[in-house]
Amino acid sequence: MKLLILASLVAFLVVxxxxxxxxxxxxxxxxxxxxxxxxxDASGSYCQKRDSCCPGRDDICTVPYLDxxxxxxxxxxxxxxxxxxxxxxxxxxxxxxSIVQKACVRNGQHYPKGATYLxxxxxxxxxxxxxxxxxxxxxxxxAKAIEAINTGDYSxxxxxxxxxxxxxxxxxIQYRLGTAKPSSxxxxxxxxxxxxxxxxLPSHFNAAEKWPGLVHEPLDQGNCAGxxxxxxxxxxxxxxSIQSMxxxxxxxxxxxxxxxxxxxQHGCRGGRVDGAWWYxxxxxxxxxxxxxxxxxxxxxxxxxxxxxxxxxxxxxRQATNNCPNQYYxxxxxxxxxxxxxxxxxxxxxxxxxxENGPVQAIMExxxxxxxxxxxxxxxxxxxxxxxxxxxxxxxxxxxITGWGEERGRDGQTHKYWLAANSWGRxxxxxxxxxxxxxxxxxxxxxxxxxxxxxxxxxxxxRKK
Numbered sequence: 001m002k003l004l005i006l007a008s009l010v011a012f013l014v015v016x017x018x019x020x021x022x023x024x025x026x027x028x029x030x031x032x033x034x035x036x037x038x039x040x041d042a043s044g045s046y047c048q049k050r051d052s053c054c055p056g057r058d059d060i061c062t063v064p065y066l067d068x069x070x071x072x073x074x075x076x077x078x079x080x081x082x083x084x085x086x087x088x089x090x091x092x093x094x095x096x097x098s099i100v101q102k103a104c105v106r107n108g109q110h111y112p113k114g115a116t117y118l119x120x121x122x123x124x125x126x127x128x129x130x131x132x133x134x135x136x137x138x139x140x141x142x143a144k145a146i147e148a149i150n151t152g153d154y155s156x157x158x159x160x161x162x163x164x165x166x167x168x169x170x171x172x173i174q175y176r177l178g179t180a181k182p183s184s185x186x187x188x189x190x191x192x193x194x195x196x197x198x199x200x201l202p203s204h205f206n207a208a209e210k211w212p213g214l215v216h217e218p219l220d221q222g223n224c225a226g227x228x229x230x231x232x233x234x235x236x237x238x239x240x241s242i243q244s245m246x247x248x249x250x251x252x253x254x255x256x257x258x259x260x261x262x263x264x265q266h267g268c269r270g271g272r273v274d275g276a277w278w279y280x281x282x283x284x285x286x287x288x289x290x291x292x293x294x295x296x297x298x299x300x301x302x303x304x305x306x307x308x309x310x311x312x313x314x315x316x317r318q319a320t321n322n323c324p325n326q327y328y329x330x331x332x333x334x335x336x337x338x339x340x341x342x343x344x345x346x347x348x349x350x351x352x353x354x355e356n357g358p359v360q361a362i363m364e365x366x367x368x369x370x371x372x373x374x375x376x377x378x379x380x381x382x383x384x385x386x387x388x389x390x391x392x393x394x395x396x397x398x399x400i401t402g403w404g405e406e407r408g409r410d411g412q413t414h415k416y417w418l419a420a421n422s423w424g425r426x427x428x429x430x431x432x433x434x435x436x437x438x439x440x441x442x443x444x445x446x447x448x449x450x451x452x453x454x455x456x457x458x459x460x461x462r463k464k
Contacts (some may be wrong), residue, residue: 044110046084047072053091104130121168138390140164140172140370148382149368155408155436156375161427164370169392172370176423178225178270179362179397182447186274191343192450194351201350206402206418207238207358214241215358215401216251218431220424222293224268229257230422231397232276233285235360236336238399240453242357248455252334253307255293256285260305273360273397277339277451283309283317284333284454290323309333335454342448346438349448350403356450358401361419363435363444365396372428376406376416377435379442398422400448403437417444 046063047053054061054073061073063084070076072091076083088096103110104126106117115126121139124132141164149158164172208215215238221230233252241249258267261279265271279285286307294303306324309317319331342348342359352359366379367390383390402418415437425431435441 047090138169140167157373158371159373173394175223177394177396179228189341193343194348204404218420219422221422228271229254234399238358243453244455250287253288253291280336284335289328337452339451360449362447363442366393
């Protein structure tokens with residue numbers, strides 16, 4: 001049978017070369033599922049399953065093929081081929097021509113050259129010889145690291161987050177942090193040392209329990225590199241609520257800072273906490289319900305400022321515009337006094353928290369922190385044998401709200417800070433994380449800031 005077909009093929013090619021048989025059949029100009037540059041599915045048994053090949057032109061010598069049909073007769077073998085993928089090998093016993101590409105296989109399916117799919121944060125492309133070529137970017141969610149952490153002897157567990165899936169590690173550093181390291185002049189600020197007076201502080205403390213209803217929940221900065229604005233607004237909101245004895249409990253607007261604090265600041269592309277506190281002291285911001293978070297505009301920059309403030313005399317300021325949220329009417333401005341830096345002492349930080357409320361901290365975020373799920377965080381060495389670009393870190397700022405301690409599996413007591421992140425309530429322990437205390441883990445005790453809200457008895461009376 002194959003010899004007969006091969007002989008017919010030779011005769012066919014001679015006729016075609018002579019120019020007397022160039023016109024194709026009208027009903028099969030080109031099968032709609034086939035391509036000029038090769039067959040989409042280069043694998044599969046089609047003619048073989050049909051169990052026959054046709055030695056001449058036979059318009060019914062077809063097999064269902066993807067979303068169309070393919071042919072197992074000799075006439076299919078033209079420059080523009082609509083032959084079934086196995087025609088040459090099964091019917092003629094020869095290797096297919098170069099126009100037929102080898103397929104790439106994934107999950108039992110065959111894909112043509114140029115097909116792509118995403119493997120977490122890496123794009124894989126079907127290349128020559130039926131091979132998938134995949135990018136080698138380190139991903140923000142690292143399955144190997146998660147397994148190593150959860151099976152290792154560490155004080156915390158890791159997890160997979162859908163909001164981080166598909167992001168590279170570089171993208172996580174670029175879009176999920178956003179606090180610039182303080183300048184040398186800021187780092188040289190005088191530290192305030194708290195007078196302990198032999199005070200005995202409790203082993204566990206949570207500001208939300210001491211001041212119920214006055215400590216706000218963790219925020220979500222999304223893919224806006226604006227932790228400088230979110231942590232500042234979060235700490236100021238809590239401090240003003242506590243200082244006003246619950247008469248001024250509005251959460252303050254990070255968007256007001258992102259869009260309007262533009263003096264050496266870059267909105268959702270990063271900024272400085274000292275600049276944020278300067279703005280809060282000199283200009284002030286409105287509440288979050290008045291000026292909701294809108295993240296980035298279409299150009300990748302922070303949305304334009306829609307809320308400026310003006311002096312009303314006697315230290316008061318009022319917004320010049322109505323709230324961007326048309327359903328909210330109060331455009332009152334909230335301000336703070338100058339921020340102050342605490343000593344990098346565990347006890348000083350604890351007493352400040354205990355007496356005055358949450359504080360702001362700057363920390364270094366390493367690659368494994370993005371996968372934190374629960375427990376007391378310490379940086380792990382699970383990626384130390386990976387190439388250098390798999391080990392990245394960036395500067396972040398958070399709100400510390402308390403402390404505690406617990407006995408670990410090793411029988412030792414492990415102390416921790418309790419801190420609110422700004423990656424949403426689905427991350428970590430309901431938006432919070434615990435991190436080793438008294439060890440300056442990730443430099444979290446190096447730069448701690450407190451602040452007083454600008455609250456007068458007149459403000460309190462007016463809110464009653």
